[in-house]
Amino acid sequence: MSSSTSTFTAHRTDGQPLHPHEDLIGHLLARQVHRKELRRKKPRCEVCGKKPAVSFSMFYPGYRWLFVCMCTAEDEHGPWVSIKDYCGSQKFRDDKDRHIGEKRAEYSESFFAAVARYVDAGGVLRQ
């Protein structure tokens, strides 16, 4: 009987071997902290970059949607959507998405692009 050293290799549930120096738990926890930080961060207004955005607002010409704070209030002459309402309720969002989806393509695509930028900036769409 040979007395070879056991070469135990940890595997992830998907069968891929772990790098022996990989601190998996630390890595996972760091990701969790990062997600929490993103959630705490309220995306800033796309115009002034200073205050948290409070609405998705459409600007003429060109049906251009931006997420903004109150700094643009005097320049807004188009529709707007409350970020609190839109991001706070799946029901509100579904109704609004359906309504906006029926508008012309430049209008709806710009709106959904603004929502995507908002999420990329750390905005959270709650259920």
Ligand SMILES: [Zn+2]
């Ligand atoms: Zn602003």
